Amino acid sequence: MDYTILLLVTFCIISKLACADLCELSALFANCSKRGLSEVPQNLPDYITKLELSDNNITKIEPKAFKRYGKLVVLHLAHNKISILDSDAFIGLCELKVLSLTGNRLDHTKYPNNVFRPLKNIQELYLNRNLRRTPPFKQEQTCKYSDKAFSWMVNLNILSIDLCGNSDFGIGFLKLIHLQNLTFDYCLAYNLTRKTFSNFRNSNVTVLNLSRCELYEMSESIDAGILDPFSNVTSLDLSNSYFSLKHALKLLLPFRNKKMDMINFHRVSRNDRSSPNNPFKIVITSEMMQFLRTICVKSLILSYNGIVDAKPNSLFVFDHPECFENIIVSANSLWLEYPLQYIEVQKLLRTMINLRLFDYSYVPVKFTDMNFILPSNSVISNNDMLYTDRTVTNVTLYLPPKLEHVRFSHVMAASKLFSVIIRNTLALKTLDLSYVSFKEFPDIFMPEGNVIEQLDFSGIDSRLYVDKGVTELMGEVKTLLVRDAKLDLTFRKRKNVFKYLRNRTISIYISHNHIWTLPKTFRVMTNLEHIDLSYNSFRRFPKILTSLYNLKKVDLRFNKLLTLDKKVTQWADDVSKNHNFSLLFAGNEFACSCENRHFLRWLTETKVSLDRDGHYHCRFPNGTRTNITNVMEQFHDTFSDCDAIAWLLQMENGIFFYRKLKMNYSIESDDVEFRYDIFVAYASDSCEWLKGSLIPILEQEWKLSVCVKDRDFPVGEDRADTVINSMRNSKFIIFIITPKFIKRKWGKFEIEIAKYEMFEQRKQKHIIVIMKDGTSKEDVPIEFSLIWKDVIMIEWPSDDMNTENVLYDLKLQLS
Structure with a gap:
């Protein structure tokens, strides 16, 4: 029995020593946070001046718990479960200046009178976040703080404490004559009077x-x-x-x-x-x-x-x-x-x-184009009777001469402001006009000059200002934000918001714009370090960026990237040799295919910093989705047959080699011009409907140019070459899936060409599949699986009289 007791005692002593040994010692600092301690360790060096005991399981501070550590200056006991402070808890801490008891379970009305008496030099005391969020006192009761306990801390400079429902700070607080910073955290007060804080009148808060x-x-x-x-x-x-x-x-x-x-x-x-x-x-x-x-x-x-x-x-x-x-x-x-x-x-x-700073943002004053629902037989003859717009259309503003930052974001004014002349702009560094709503976006002029370093036009339709002088403001900025600005629609009109950009720009943010390319003016931004292209429609890495060697971060998260070619990966490796370089690809789904082996391997070997540590997803041609890490672990087995593939495409008229396919293509710039708007791939059972119904709508009503094989293919030309060239020169490819198309060999060839367009060349191609004559998604050829997420499916109704919805959907996709 005696041996059993001895072993238990020995085990307890060793356990305590082991807990203490877990603390990190660095010079005069002991870090014992998050160690699961239930009491103050007693075997630390007695010369430490800072002790960190936060985030443990201490419930009570015992008498003389810190007497051994008389040189302590800083003591942190935050986020434990302390509910009791013994009257002698802090004996020996006469040098202590900072004490934190934040986030415990202390009751400010029950401190022992002498508990803080040893803290003669205390300057900062943090007792906040001890009250529960539900007030522990009834509303008719007074919460009387333990003022005698506080009266000893005559040198206290900073006090952070909770404020309960109906507080009474006693006369002991009159002695806090050096108090300068007072914070009431977890304020549960429901009643305040001129008596509440009267005993702080001697302080110098x-x-x-x-x-x-x-x-x-x-x-x-x-x-x-x-x-x-x-x-x-x-x-x-x-x-x-x-x-x-x-x-x-x-x-x-x-x-x-x-x-x-x-x-x-x-x-x-x-x-x-x-x-x-x-x-x-x-x-x-x-x-x-x-x-x-x-x-x-x-x-x-x-x-x-x-x-x-x-x-x-x-x-x-x-x-x-x-x-x-x-x-x-x-x-x-x-x-x-x-x-x-x-x-x-x-x-x-x-x-x-x-x-120096003026912020006038989030102002919902008036909506544009308001419509009203009226009772029957009611008429509003003149909207001006409801509201008279008194705002001026031309404004001259004289800014304070030292104004540096103006924030005018999310203002819904709906006013017609044609021009704004801003004076005194030589100190203005930041101008935020994001998500401003005007009926007419104004021209902005700065006669004294423009030294703006950060400009934010996010959330404003770029078509409203692309032709105005306001774009000149972008010329000298270091940071430009044009997020969610419908840049794709501006690019489609062959207009360039960034035409005044210069090599002073360091950071540019153009996410959420549905863009797939960048204008050539980006080449002049030789000092560009950070570009955010996330949440767009890039199918390939913008090659125009590969001429910029000062880039440090390119964000392409949540685009439609399938791969990066060898020239891009080599450029990225070269940049990373000179300085830290990051590429962000999360949200893209790369291709797990033979052609993409070099890129998948590069992701695991490159020195470029990748988000998610390069743990991205990819999809096999059969539609299976997996993690790239898993693919690389089984790299040999996964791609063992790649070198044996001859890449043949057998057609009715012969065999077309992959080499021939490649010869018919050339690498083009990001700015692609198309001869046709649409190429239509179809079988004979949809020919009558196509020529009698769909083509007239596309060409005559919607004014689109369409390539149809039975009408537009030249006589005597090689059919395969004609298909390749026609699809290459069409912005949209529409497949009409009918029972005969499913069995048609040339249909499979056309699908392979479309896949090549989107995968190998990665142009801004849009593929639309129209399912007709009883076909469904299950009938769509499996050859589409590699680009499945980029294919737009439209199910055509059997009754041609009910096509209004599908025509609207089709027009929306073609717009």
Whole structure:
């Protein structure tokens, strides 16, 4: 029995030592986080000055737990399960300056009176996120903080603590005379009065964070003296505390005629917390602004507060406009509709001589082309009777001389603004116009010059401005964003948004544009380092990029790439020898085929940095999808028969070698010109319908040029060569799948040519399969499997009288 007890004791001692040995020691720092410890280890070096014990399972700090570590300056105990602090828990820590107990289970009303007494030099104390999200106190009860415990920390500079429902900070907090930074995290307050913080009046708090008070009970009025004890505050954060903007502005009473660094009133109003006397949609008045207008503040944030209008002499009138450096008023519904407002804004802009950032975004003012549902026998004779557009069509803006960043994003104004002349632009570095909605996109002129470094035109139909002088703004930018801008439609019109780009551009983002090629002007961007082409329709790597050797990252995620040819992979390897180079291919499905062996092997051998560590997917000709890693593990077995394939295509008239097929093609540039819009492959059982119904619609109604073999093939020419050349010179290939086409040998030849177009040459080909005369997807030839995800299927109805939907679908695909 004695031996058993001895073994158990020995095991316990060894277990504790083993846990301590798991800590990482580096000079004077011991990192014991995430070690599963249930108590403070006692075998660490006594000379350490920083101890990290976060993310363990400690539930209680025992007496004298840290006496051994008297030289500690920083102690982190965050995210444990601590609910008890012994009165002598911190004995010996007289040198400690930073203590973090964030994210535990402590009760701020039950600290022992002397628990913090040894912490004579403590400067930063973090007790936040200990209260549960559900208040532990009934609303009629007062939450009395353990003020005697806090009274010992006379040198405390930073305090982060939770704020419970109805708080009472006792007289012990009067001794925190050096407190400068006060943050109330997990704010569960539902009631605040001028008495709540009165015992902080001896402190010198300059930074006050009272954010996320989401449970506050909004009433008709608010005590304007709540923040009186914090009259020295220079940075005030009330963001996401639902006082309402009307009441939050009243809380600025103690700061009248003072200088402040920041006032953050982001979303202090909330729609579902509004009342008739305190609505979410608010019109700013002069009375509401009586305190704010007197404050000399550097950064003002009034975003997401339901502001719909401003009376004269209110929102745009300040006593000290020269103090502003940053103004954010986004996510409201404010629009300048009246001449007096425009005059006030212009005056304000001229006087904000130190403003550097202005954000006016996410403003849903008015929709374009509004239509209304009316009761029967009702008529609106004139839409102008509903709304009179008072906005001007030509504007001259005088920017503050130091303004560097303007954000005017997601503004739905629906106004006709023909031209904007912007003055004082020599400091402007960033201009964000993304997702702006205008009936007429304005021309933008900067007479003093353009030094913009980052320009964002994302979300704006590029056809609206491609022919306007606004594109000249792109000429000198370092970063250009034109995402989701319908560039494909602009390219189809042979127009180039990027015609003014120069070699100063370093980064360009043009994702979500359905583009398949890049204009030749990209060649001049010799200093380009990053290009984002993700979520487009590239079937091959843009070869124009292979002339750019300063590229560091090319993002081609979620395109339609099947492979990269040897010239591209060699270029990528050459670039990676000079500097770190990344290629992003996630979301593409490469081809697992004999022709693609070199690329699949390259993915596993290259020094180029690949996303997903090169673990992409590929698809075999039979439609099977697999992981490239699996393919490479069985590389020999998978491609063992490739070298024996003769690549023959046997037809009715003879044998056509793959070599001949290759001779009929030449590598073309990204800008491809086509002789025909459509090549139609069909069998004899669809000839009558094709010539009598479909061809007249395509050619006469839709004005498309169509190549039909029985009509357009020259007499006496080699039929195979004619098919190859005709399909090569057609933008779309339509296959009419009928019972006879399935059995037709020439049909298989035409499918192979189409596959070659999309796979080997990777042109911007579109293949449409029309299933007719009772055929279904199961009848579509298996030869399409390699390009299955790129094939558009249309099932033609048996009744030619009900073709409206399929014709619309076909026209949409051909547009």
